Amino acid sequence: MAARQYVARRIAQAILVVALVYIIVFFTLFVLPGDPIENKLTSPLNPLPPASAEALLAYYQLDKSPIEQFAITVGRLFSGDLGYSLVSGRPVSELIAQGVSDTIVLAAMAFVFTLALSLAIALTTVFAPWAALRNAAASLPIISISTPSFLIGFLLLTIFSFQLGWVSSIRDQGLVSYILPAATLAIAVNGVLSEVLIQGLRRARAEPFVTVLRAKGTGEGTIAIRHILRNGAIPSITVLALVVGELLAGAVVVETVFSRRGLGFVTYESVRDQDTPVILIVVILVSTVYVVINLITDLLYPTLDPRILRHGAKPGGAPAARPTRRQKVTA
């Protein structure tokens, strides 16, 4: 079956990409001349007690050749050992696990906010009955793209925490505490998605099939949601993967602004302290998420658009062009 082959090939490609990223990052971080791990551990400024530093030096086996070091690290990776922080001496898996649980909630909420915001902006821009409202909505994506997230976060904090006092900026209030940082991320990140969605809706609305739907008496609401939105949203599926990447990148800034101890904060700290084992795992984690999201969107396309995969699998990009029609002669 062409479909199964396609899925298998895409999964293999995804695994290959993650493996390549791992190899490149490993050799860049660990084996470059002037060994960063040794420098860090033997530095008098290192907060670790000398005994722990000694133990870590032994653990990383820096006297072995780069290839051997790589083999050891990969072997440990598969047995669940992600290494140890050079700064605190704690296992990297522990540090990451702590941050990830917080960031997953934040990113998921931000993702939902982004979708809702983009849909609202795009639908208003294309379908709102008043020109003033349409124009106002149309200008939002560019504002989103050009406003830095720390500024948005700072504004939201000032208004909702300091002025109105709705959400505490210090106390942990469970899910409520996620709302402001998630909203910050969504406002900062939705621009590209909104823009692509607006273009898609405009193109779909101009298709002749909309006239035919109207002529057969389909209601405007049904036409907009069931037909124009479904057709117009297909190109923005590709952008969803980018959005997830931006959400993870944006988490670094937003978690710092809102003093949250999530993955973004871990990233920030590890880079600040040149804690290479932590950086390695963060980079791998983010790239894996990114690749997986891309894989999901690629596999999603054929289920959303029946034109893909019919003619001997030609997937990948947006289904802009219709498959060529060779047998038009038969009526």
Added chain:
Amino acid sequence: MTLFAPDFPAPLVVDNLSIGYRRRRRGPIEDVVRDVSFTVPHGSTVSLVGQSGSGKSTIARAVAGLLPHNGDLTAGSVKVVGRDVTRYSASEWRPLRGSSVGFVPQDPLSSLDPLQRIGVQIAGALNQASIPRSEIPARVIRLLEHVGIRDARARSRAFPHELSGGQLQRVLIAIAIAADPALLIADEPTSALDVTVQKRILDLLDGLREELGLGVLFITHDLALAQERSDEIVVLKDGVVREQGPADVVLVSPRDPYTITLLSDAPAASPDRYRDRVRQPGASAREIVSVTNVTKTFGGRAKADVATRALDDVSLTVAEGSIHALVGESGSGKTTLARIVAGLTGFDTGTAVVKGRELPGHETYANPFARTLQLVYQNPLSAVDPRYSVRRIIEEPLRIHGIGNAASRRARVGDVLDQVALPSTVLGRTAREISGGQRQRVALARTLVLAPDVLVLDEPTSALDVTVQAQIVELLLDLREQHNLSYLFITHDLGLVRQIADTITVLRLGSVVESGSAREVFSNPQDGYTRELLDSVPRLQRRSEDAAFVSG
């Protein structure tokens, strides 16, 4: 139709109708249609005929309540089955849609939602018509069978991209008649289809009209089609009715000068217009293009059954100074052959020789014999860089081939501009800023600037109105005589072929079914397919001559 009492209201009555568009928001409404009146009775077809910009599609949209937001009826009235819909809002229109007015669109390939199965889309039309839900699936199948779709049950589960253009148009007709309308509006319903498919679709529409007593408002630019398929004809120009009346009267003995021009420009009406300019290449004529036993298969790498044989053992020759027409329906391999001759597509077996030099047989990135042979495309607007000025478009081939200096190139551009009869005022404009006919002249000038021997013309006039088409054809004939050019002329317009071609090759599904002198093939077609092709072409009946003529 005896089915209806005389006082039963006609499906459509249009009375002194004017329609306007706002060019700018809050700007004034400018009328594009003025003072048009006609009636579509039950069981008969009224054709609105005119060239692009004549307002025929605007009228079709207006009487179906489908005008864009910036359009409005500015005067007169429209009555659909006795109901005055002139001032109807969108919500007032909705109950009439489908049940009173059915709409058959121009381009079947993009007129169905690509993400929905066709059965669902037909059911959508039935949903509006208060038909019990349980009956809908059976009704969908019956409608598909009614419009001549075989294996209707399976077909109803197909997606639009799985059907051919003709089948899609049948599905769209099923949607249009699903809720039993009294009026069917068909806006150029076959202009995107092949001529044999066109005939079958129009036969279907005619049958439904008689069977269901439909009134049909038929929009077309094709005079022969209008005469063949309608009872009454309304000839429009610039939004004004120039002539209207029974089809036989208007087109057989036209009174208005515009109708007369339109008729004389239609290839269908004057097959012998260029008779004295057609040449019969003698046996001694040199061959300038010769293709011998060429076979081309696409996508042959994976599996044998996936590979599509685009050309199968095709041979043709173009004699120097002659016009050789390559005729066939979509998918016949015409364009593949044109690209092979231009060296842009490779081929598997056989030989292709252009002016004594053999083509390499593999794909090349650029036409290897650009100075001998040039291609002219169907749509000049998409064949030129939209940001280039006309001067730059025409000069580009000279730059590419490093011919001359700035001054001599400028002079050469001026020369070819004269040859294609364009004023030098167009030089500074872009393709978008000139008319369609001027664009095709620019495209011709661009090819002529290299002084080639052969032009491969791929449907060069099919995007143009008949009057403009006639001017371009005259120009092509003049250029051939002045420069001893040879043309490989690809077209589906058999009327045009009959007017100008010296020799002809008929392609079908990648194979040559017939070839020879154009006159002989037309007067005495040997192959069954050629006969079907010729029979499918609508004919235009003229008063003084009893013979029926072929058009495109």
